[in-house]
Every structure is written in C-alpha cells, then in structure tokens.
Amino acid sequence: MRKLVLATAVAGLLAGGPAVQASDLEIVLAEDRVDHRTFDPRVTQSRHEEQVIVQIFDQLLSADENGNRHPGLAKSWQVSDDKLSYTFQLRDDVTFHDGTPFNAEAVKFTFDTIVDPELGSQGAVDIIGPYASTEVLGEHEVRVNYSRPYGAALGAFAETELSIVSPTAVKEKGNNGFAQSPVGTGPFKFVSWEKGKQIDLERNDDYNWAPAWMSHQGPSQVSRATVRFIPDASTRVAALEAGEVEASELVPALDMRRFAAGDEFTTMVGNAAGLPFAALFNTSRGVFVDKAVRQAFMHAVDRPTLAANLFFGFADPAYGPISASTPSYWSGNDAYYPFDLDKANALLDEAGWKMGDDGIRHKDGQPLSVYFPALLEPDTAVAVQADVRRVGFDVNVENVMKARQDELIFANGYDMLVIRWVSNDPGVLSIPFHSRNIVEPGKFKFNWARYADAGMDQMLEDAESAATAEARDELYAAIQKQIMDEGIFLPIHNQVQTIAHTSELTGFRLAAGQWQVRFYEVKKAE
Amino acid sequence: MTYFLRRILGMVPVLLVTWTLVFVVLEIIPGDPVNLMLAGRPASEEVRERERKRLGLDKPVHVRYVSFLGRALKGDLGESFQTREPVTKMILDQLRPTLELSLGGFIVGVTLGVILGVLAGIRPNSWLDTSSMFVALLGVSLPSFWTGMLLIFVFGSTLRWVPIVGEGIPALILPSITVGLFLSGGLARLIRSSILEVMGQDYIRTARAKGLSQWVVVMKHAMRNALIPPVTLLGVQFGLLITGAVITETVFARPGLGQLLLQSVLNKDIPLVQALVVYATGAYIILNLLVDLLYGIIDPRIKLEQAS
Numbered sequence: 001m002r003k004l005v006l007a008t009a010v011a012g013l014l015a016g017g018p019a020v021q022a023s024d025l026e027i028v029l030a031e032d033r034v035d036h037r038t039f040d041p042r043v044t045q046s047r048h049e050e051q052v053i054v055q056i057f058d059q060l061l062s063a064d065e066n067g068n069r070h071p072g073l074a075k076s077w078q079v080s081d082d083k084l085s086y087t088f089q090l091r092d093d094v095t096f097h098d099g100t101p102f103n104a105e106a107v108k109f110t111f112d113t114i115v116d117p118e119l120g121s122q123g124a125v126d127i128i129g130p131y132a133s134t135e136v137l138g139e140h141e142v143r144v145n146y147s148r149p150y151g152a153a154l155g156a157f158a159e160t161e162l163s164i165v166s167p168t169a170v171k172e173k174g175n176n177g178f179a180q181s182p183v184g185t186g187p188f189k190f191v192s193w194e195k196g197k198q199i200d201l202e203r204n205d206d207y208n209w210a211p212a213w214m215s216h217q218g219p220s221q222v223s224r225a226t227v228r229f230i231p232d233a234s235t236r237v238a239a240l241e242a243g244e245v246e247a248s249e250l251v252p253a254l255d256m257r258r259f260a261a262g263d264e265f266t267t268m269v270g271n272a273a274g275l276p277f278a279a280l281f282n283t284s285r286g287v288f289v290d291k292a293v294r295q296a297f298m299h300a301v302d303r304p305t306l307a308a309n310l311f312f313g314f315a316d317p318a319y320g321p322i323s324a325s326t327p328s329y330w331s332g333n334d335a336y337y338p339f340d341l342d343k344a345n346a347l348l349d350e351a352g353w354k355m356g357d358d359g360i361r362h363k364d365g366q367p368l369s370v371y372f373p374a375l376l377e378p379d380t381a382v383a384v385q386a387d388v389r390r391v392g393f394d395v396n397v398e399n400v401m402k403a404r405q406d407e408l409i410f411a412n413g414y415d416m417l418v419i420r421w422v423s424n425d426p427g428v429l430s431i432p433f434h435s436r437n438i439v440e441p442g443k444f445k446f447n448w449a450r451y452a453d454a455g456m457d458q459m460l461e462d463a464e465s466a467a468t469a470e471a472r473d474e475l476y477a478a479i480q481k482q483i484m485d486e487g488i489f490l491p492i493h494n495q496v497q498t499i500a501h502t503s504e505l506t507g508f509r510l511a512a513g514q515w516q517v518r519f520y521e522v523k524k525a526e
Numbered sequence: 527m528t529y530f531l532r533r534i535l536g537m538v539p540v541l542l543v544t545w546t547l548v549f550v551v552l553e554i555i556p557g558d559p560v561n562l563m564l565a566g567r568p569a570s571e572e573v574r575e576r577e578r579k580r581l582g583l584d585k586p587v588h589v590r591y592v593s594f595l596g597r598a599l600k601g602d603l604g605e606s607f608q609t610r611e612p613v614t615k616m617i618l619d620q621l622r623p624t625l626e627l628s629l630g631g632f633i634v635g636v637t638l639g640v641i642l643g644v645l646a647g648i649r650p651n652s653w654l655d656t657s658s659m660f661v662a663l664l665g666v667s668l669p670s671f672w673t674g675m676l677l678i679f680v681f682g683s684t685l686r687w688v689p690i691v692g693e694g695i696p697a698l699i700l701p702s703i704t705v706g707l708f709l710s711g712g713l714a715r716l717i718r719s720s721i722l723e724v725m726g727q728d729y730i731r732t733a734r735a736k737g738l739s740q741w742v743v744v745m746k747h748a749m750r751n752a753l754i755p756p757v758t759l760l761g762v763q764f765g766l767l768i769t770g771a772v773i774t775e776t777v778f779a780r781p782g783l784g785q786l787l788l789q790s791v792l793n794k795d796i797p798l799v800q801a802l803v804v805y806a807t808g809a810y811i812i813l814n815l816l817v818d819l820l821y822g823i824i825d826p827r828i829k830l831e832q833a834s
Binding site for chain 1: 555556557558560561562563564571572573574576577580608609610611616619620623675678679682683686689690691692776777778779780781782785786789792793794
C-alpha cells in the first residue's frame, strides 16, 4: 500500500518558495497498453506514449483541456502579415532536466530535427505542416517560417508532438537513446522504463514555469509518479480498489457507474477531440452507392438509446463529423439525422427497396445486405445491426483483427467500417474525406468511404491554409455540412476516456484533446 | 561428449526450418507492418514511404530473406520494427520476469501435482483418490484467465492478503498459483497412473515384505521408478512456460516473453518474431537435452549413448 506522505510542508513555507504547500505524494496511474515504443515527442503518434510525454515536456504554446491556447514556453508571439512567419519571445528562466538552458537554439534544433528524415518522425512531421525553417533572432527569440500559409500553425505549436527537446541530450544519447530516456523541461523528469511494465517519473524540483492557467506554480506536490501498464481492464479496476494504484484510465462503464455511486473513488470523463467513434459508408460498391440508402441507415440508428445502453451515460451520442470538443465544431450537426424510423422507411421505399416477408428489403432480387467488419467495439456494431434491422437492413457484422481489416480495405471488400481519431485539430477531416486519401494498391490511407469530390478537396485545402480563425471556422462548417448532407459518415458516440481515481486525491486534469491525464496539479483532497 | 555435440549440431537444421517457416507465414498473413506500426494514426504518404524504406520493406521478399538470414548467421538478429531496439536486448529484458514466473509456477505445480498424484496413487478408488483427481481435473480444465481473475478477486481485492500488480515475491504468488494449478493437473494424473503401475510390481511387494513403512516404500521405491513419464511431461511444460505464459502475464500485468511474442505477431514485427522463434526453438532443444540427461540420473539403467 502506498502512503500519502506530507513531508516538507513546513520547509516549503519557511523557504517562502512555491505558493502551495509542498508535499511528497506518490501516485500510480494504471494504463491499458504495454507496447510503448518511444517517448520522444518528435517521433511518436501514440496517445498512450503521450500519456508519459505530457508529464516530461512543455510546448511553446500551452493548451488547456478545452483546447484554448495560452502562453507556454513562449511568452508572446506575432504572426507576419503574409501569414508565413511566426515570431516567438521565449521565457528566459527555463532549464531542461539535464541542466542546460532552454533557448532559441533548442527550438530551432527541435523543429529542424522533426523534418529530418533521419529521425523517422511519425506524427510531428505532419503536424508541423509546410515548415521551411527556424531563424534564431536572439537568445530568447525565434522566427518559424512556412513555405505557404498554414492556419493550423498556432494550434500545432501547442501539440504534444511539437514539445521542445533538449538538444544536448539528443546529441549525447542519439535519437534512439533519447526515445528511451527523454529529457524535457516539464514538471516531471524521466527516471526509468521497465519494458512492458512501467515508467517511473520524479518531480522536477526546479519547475517554476507552469503555464499561468494552471492552478498553482512551482514544483508539483507529487514527488514520484508511475505509469503502470495493466492491459486487462478488470485487473486495472481490481488494483485501483485494492489501493495498489491511485488512478486508472479506460475504466469499463459498469465500474464507472459503481464508482460514481460511491464516495471512495472519483470519476472523470474526457470527451476526446477529433473524429468521434463512427462508421464510414463505402460509397463505391453495394447498397451504399445510393445516398438515400445511406441517409435511411443514419435515420434508423437510435444513437441516444445506444449510448445510454452501452455506456450508462458515460459516453454521449455523437452527431457531427468531428466531436463537439474539437475546435471549429459546427453546431448545425446536432439537428441532422434524428432517430426517425418513418423517415428511414420512406427513403428506402422511394429508392425502390421493397420489404420482404423475412423483414429484409429487396430490390431487383437483391437483398438490402451490408457487410460490416468491426475492428473496434463489436458490441456497438451489433447494436447498430439490431437498430437498422427494423427498417429492413440485413447487416452482417464480423469481428476482425487489424491485419484482416487492412486486407479488406485494400481489396475494397466492405460496406462500412468503424473509425475514430483523437486529434485537437479539425484538419483531421482531410484524413477520411480528401480524395487523395483513397486507398491505392500498396498505399494505406483512410478515405474508406472512397468519397471523391473536388469541391470537398478544395475546401479542406483552403481550410488548412486559412489565414484567420474566422475563415477557418467558416470553411470547416461548410465541410461538416457537406459531409452530413452526403450521408457518408455515421457519428455514433463520443470517444471517451474514462478515468477513476481515489477520492483521497484531487487535481487530476485532462490534457488538451481530453485523453491523457496530467499529474502536475494532483494534491491531497481537503 | 559426441552425443552432446551431435545434439547441438542437430539444432541447426531445426532452427533453419522453423525460421524459414515463420518468415513465410508472416509474409502470407495479411497486414502491412508500416501501417500496423503507425497503429492507424495519421501519417502522410511521405512518412509511410520513408518508414517502408527504413525497414527494408521496399525490397522483394527473397532479397529480404537472404539478407535477414545472412545477418542472423553472423549473430545479428536485427532491430525491432516498432521500437528500433536490438531484438536480442528486448528478449533479454523480458527474460528475468519470464523465468521468475516459470520458476514460481513450476514450484507450485510440481508440489501440488506430486502431492495430489501420490495421494491418489497409493489409495486408488478411495475418496482421497476421487477428490485429488477432482482438483487435478479442475486445474487442467479451468482457463488461466478465469483462475487468475478469481484469485485476484478473492485474495487481492477482497481479503487483500497479497498484491495484485505489486513488486517482488509477494506479487509473484498469485500468478505462480495460476500457472501452477494448470501444471499440477496433468502432472497429478500422470503420477497417479505411474504409481499405480509401479505399486503392482514385485519389488514393491518385496519392500513391503521387508517390513518397510508405507512412506519409505512409496517415496524411495515407488516414486523413483514412477518418475520417468512425469519428468518428460514437465520438460515439455517448462518449455511452454519459458517461452511466456501470455494469459497469466496479461491478467497480472506482468512483463514477459508471452506479451512480447503476442505484440510482435500482432504488429508483424518480423525481426522480433524471428528472434523469439530462435529463442523458443533453442530453449526447447536444450530442455529436451536436459530431460534426457535426467533420465540417466533417475534411472541409471538408461544410458545416453544407447538412447541416441
């Protein structure tokens, strides 16, 4: 059993240091994955690896859990009139965990190495956009240049993937070594990584540059934080109840309900930004070639009931191509495709699908059949299957593995597929809806609807390089409306991060994107 | 000595065949390693192409096979697609937790298996026999994930006697019991039938006639002669354990080779799978060798030279 030790409270007060009482909490968070590969923010694209990275690193801009941007390692910034350069004034009181100073050179090094093929970046290299160069204007001033206007730039500078790394540490350890023992400027320092088991972090006692929006300044009250990899959900819950871990992620809905009803544990739900849990309709083959059939399908799915039955209120139904917590969400989405069996039946009647004696509709001797390979949440797929059966769809759900799904995607051998995507940027819409992302032989991509529309492509590109936030919002609203009108994407429910932690502690805060949990503000509950 | 040399050399063709077989199977099963590595997350075409090149996947199959094999013969098993670490290091990292669990499970399994087997064997068809065999049957029949969860529920969450995912020996108790229960089942049944057979032999009657106690008759005279079949079984089962008990590892959130193998296959991390195959094949061959040696010690009538 871990004990919560209040040790240096008096010392902290006497020193007149941090504004809050210093204490030595030790916390363990249970995480569901075991196959972490790297903790280099420049390389990763895994939200599980980022659970560790958010504790160790800071970014130029700091985003709160709602995606609002605040000064971070940069105190202020200016955007040039041509929208091609961003100038940042950096904090001058920040040091890396290895003792070297954070400065303009570190920013330049981080961004230059991200675009260097040598590094093998999987996430940051895309997020950084049409990056051209970084100029060092002074010890604490840099200018980042783009080759074309990039409206997502400011958001990108707040992303975990664009965290600033210690150039000295990277040069000393090499890229692979750095991935195994990262060095940043964040509130926690990396201590050790026991492969397949856990990551140990310790407090950065020098940390005195927390973004102003956080609830306190100075070092964290948590002196030691462990991320323990526990792949089995029941074991995570058992370990939490036995007091072996202080918090757990991805707690099953049934346990969340139990914890929420008692006092011993506190529950927290993150509504992940990005694509909600949804299905893409294949517009290139089968019954979904007909828009009316797709729309009928969407009207026949009772999303509020589905979310209530499967998630006990811990996941809200989703209505738009991006979740409501994503920037540039279009509120018009909410009214689209309400659950309406009459409407669904009318649409199908009109399209020529006649109800047969077996409860399945037919047209020209063909049944209204849909092949639905479900990689994720097969229970949700089955609920959808039952819903649409009421209007005459015969859905064949098959639980498939990732490798099998890939094969079906290449062979165009499916009618609908589930998709979800955690991202803080509405630009994520390009991934499933831009025609350049239709799968080609040997090239895996994500436009599984196989939807090709020149107008859509243009809007997605314009939105990405929109010069102002208003122009961007307007374009993304039009994009979302078109996706809904076309009926190519069935939003089902919000992707949720279900956290439960002991009620003895408070201050667990979700990072931007509402997936990772920050340890910095954790303290003993009053 | 020549016997050992022959056995060790015999490993080479076996390794080569399994290696090739696994390589071919990994080629056939669906899935693109680059895509699996990116785990379905966003990545531009440039990133995907570059990664494909880095992993050498842009080259045709036969070229990859030959270069893989060439490097392996020089002792370099390559780097993991996923972590970019040397695969031998990844296996060595997981060896300790795997051996811990194997040993723990082995101790529990052998102890329980011998007790149950002997109790059942010396009093055939008694209530002792029936109940011992019932426990043994439960051991082999109950799936590890179920026993594991049950143990966690009873001794971890409810009674809180032992940690569920903690550190050191205490955290090894429940997983060892989970593995051991399974092991003991088959072992107990084999010991029982083996003892039954031996107890009917003339030398047991002779020992009894000398007035030896039941304990001495069973432990000294019967057991030793009844050990050959159980030792063979244990050799095979220990082989299974040291290549990883993936379900027990998952339930108790223990690192180990089982987890590593599962992840590597799911991710099509070809160098890692290949290295694990080399390890597993090697481990089995060496264990078999040890078992053969043990035969000679248990029963001096068996000579290795003749056995080969």
